Amino acid sequence: MIKNIRTGLSFGIVAGLMTFLFGGWSVAVLGTLMGVGLGLGLGGRFPRKDPLKIAAAAFPSGLVAAVVLILLSLYQNSNVMDAIGKKPFAEDLALKANLLGFFGTVIFTSLLAALHGLPEKQERFYKMILLAILVVAFPFVDQATSLRWTAQIIFALIFVILGLGLNIVVGYAGLLDLGYAAFFAIGAYTTGILSSPVHSIELNFWLVIWIAAAMAAIWGLFLGAPTLPLRGDYLAIVTLGFGEIVPVLFKNLIDVTIKEPLTCWILPLFRIQTKCIILVEHEDLTLGEKGISPIGRPSLPLLELGEPMGSAYLIKLALMGLALALVVFLLVRSIRSGNKSISSLIGYGVALVGILLVFIPIPLTGVKFIDSLLGVLQPGEFESSRPVTWYFLIIGLILLSIFIISRLRDSRLGRAWMAIREDELAAAQMGIDPVKTKLAAFAMGATFSGFAGAFYAAYIRGIFPSVFDFSASIIILCVVILGGIGNINGVIVGGLVLMMADRLFLPALKDFLSLLLTHTVLPSINDPVVQMAVKDNANPILYRFLLFGLTLVIMMAVRPEGLIPNAQVRAELHAADEEKKG
C-alpha cells in the first residue's frame, strides 16, 4: 500500500517537473501517459482477481500522482512562467488542461490496473486495443494541443526499428555488433541515390524502400562473412571497423567510374581491339560531405482532396482491396490450421505484389461520372509540415517489423540463433549450420535498418555521412540494452525512452535553462566572460553522451536486465539473489 502510494508520488513528481519544460497543454498529455504507465506498473503487483478491487486499490496512487502533477503544473503556470519570462497560459485553458490531466491520470491508472484482474488472454487483448487507440489518437491530440511532439517521436520510432533489427543480431544470435549504423547508412544512401533529382533517377519510394532493405541485407551478408570465425571481443572490434569504414566510403564516393570489364580489360588481354565501354564516368554518387538532397518522398492515394484523377484509381483500389482480403484470408487460415510457413509466405508475396500494383501508374482513361465520384482519391505527397502521415507510415513499418521478427523468433531459424548464442559448438553438434545461421542473423538484422534508412532519408529529405558514425551505432546499442536485450517490447520502450529524452527532453531542458538563467542569474553577473561561460555551459545537449553513459552505468548497476527484460536473461541475472533468499 505504502509502496504503491510512493510509486504514485514519484510518477507525479517526474511528470509534474516535465510540465515545467513543456508548459501549456502538456499537463493533459503527460497526465494520460503517466496514468497508463502507472496503471501498467501497479496492475502487476496485485494478484489476478476481481478487476474492481484492483481498480479501487490502485485508485489512491493515481489520485496522489494526479494531485502532485496538477499542483506542480499550476505552480508552473503561475510562477515558473514568470521566472523564465514567458506569458502564462490563458487561465480558462490552463484550467481545462489541468482538469484533463487530473482525470487522465486517475482514470487511466485505475483502468489499466483493473485490466490485470481479467484472465490473461483478455487482459492482453484489451491492453492491445487501448494501446492501439492511444497510438492512433496521439498525433491528432498532439496537433490539437500544438505540443509538436510528433516530429520528434518519429525520430524515436526510427530508432525503435533500428533497435529491433540490432536485437536480432545481438539479442537473439548473441553477436555483438558495434557497427550496426553502417546498414542504416546503406539503406539511407540507397534511397538517396535512387530517388533524388540529383542523379535524375527518381524511383517511387514504395519501391525504393524494398530495394534499400534488400541492399542492406546483401551488405549484411558481405560484412558478416568475414566475421564468422570470430567470437566475442574480436567480432566486436571487426564490426566496429566496418561501422567506421562505411560512412567514410560514402563520403568518398564522389568520383566514380565503372568500366565494363570484358571490353576494357579481358579482351585487350588477348590483343583483341575493342572500344572500352564505360558504364559510369566521373559520377558524383554521394556528393561527399554535402550529402544528397533533396530526396523523393512517398505519396499515397486518398491523402488529399483535389482534382479528379481517373477511374484507373478505382481499379487499383479494387486490386488493393482484393490483395488485402486475400492476405487476411491466408493469414487467418494459416494461423487457424497451425501450418504457418508456406501459406504465410504466399501471403507476404501477394501483399508485396498488391502494394506494388497500386503504385504502378495506369494510363488515365476514365468515365466522367466515376471520375467525379473519385474526386477525393487524389494522391498526395507526404510533407514535412504534416508529420501525421509520416507518423502512421513509421507505425506501419514498426508493426510489419514486429510481425516478421516475432515470427522469426519462434521459427526454426530463431531457435538456431538462440542455440548459437548459448553454445556454438553444441549447436553445431545438434545439426545447426553456424555459418548460415549467423549470416541469416546479419542479413535479417540489416534488413530492418534498411527500412529505417529508407524512411529516414525520405523523411529528412537529405542524408549526410556524419549522421551514421560510431555514435549512431552506440545509441542503437543503448536502445537495445536499456530496453532489455532479446525482448521486442523492451526494445520498443528503450527506443522511445532514450530517443524522447534525447530529442524532446534535452532540447526542452536547454531552452528552459537558458531562459531561466537569462531572467535570474545572468543579469547579476558583471563579468561578461563569466556570463558567457555560464550561459554556454548550461546546455544539457552538450552533455548528451555523458548522460547516455551515465544512464547505462546506472541501469547496469540497478537493473542489468533492462527496463522490460527477457524472462531468460532475468532468470539468469537474478538466480544468485534467489538462491540467497531461498
Add this chain to the structure above:
Amino acid sequence: MLELKDVHTYYGNIHALKGISITVNDGEIVTLIGSNGAGKSTTLRTIQGLIRPRSGSIVLDGIALDKVAPHKVAELGVAQSPEGRMIFPRMTVLENLEMGAYARKEKSGFQQDLDRVFSLFPRLKERITQKGGTLSGGEQQMLAMGRALMAHPKILLLDEPSMGLAPILVELIFDTIVAINKEGTTILLVEQNALMALSIANRGYVIQTGEIIMSDSAASLKSNEMVQKAYLGIE
C-alpha cells in the same frame, strides 16, 4: 556401420591421434578405454567433424565423413553426448530436448522420442521447465544423453557419461545405456571407468597416447592381465 581407418589428427603440431582404426558394427556397444589425455575425446571429435583428421578415413554406412561439416555429420545420424555435457544453460529442459531433434528430417516421431527419453530419465520429466544451467551434474548428464537421443541417431557417441557422478547415478546411467542399446541404437562409449564400460560392452579398444594398443571382445579384455593392471586397478 562406422569404420575409422588409420586416422591421424593434430592439434597444431601436437600429434593427438597416431593412426587409429576402430570398427563399430550395427547394434553393438563398443567401448574405447584409456587414461586421461590418451585421445578418447579427440577420437569422438574427429568422427563428428569438429576437428579434421590429417589422414585416414572415416566411413559411416558407406559415406565418407572426414570432409563433412559437423552439422552435416549430425544430419547423417551421428549424435554425441559430449565431454562436459555442453547443454544449453539458458534453455529449459524441454527446449534443450527440442534442440536435440533439430537435425531430424521427419518430425512425426518427435513426441514418441520425447516419451522415450522421459521413460528412460523420469527425472528430466519432473524438471521439464527448469533451465538447463540450474540442473545438478547428474541431471545435466541425463539431459545431454536425452538430447542426443532426440536426434534419433544411427550411432550414439558417449563421452565419459560417468564422469563426476555418484556411484548410484553411475549405475543408473550405465543401465540406461544398455536399455538404449536394446532398443536398437548403436553405441560408441568412451570411458575412463573401464570396469563398468567393459561389463556392458560387446567389444573394446584400448587407447594409449593416441594409439590403439589392444582390441578384443569386452570379456577377454576384462580378463587380460595388462588391462587389469593398467585400467582396472587389479594387481
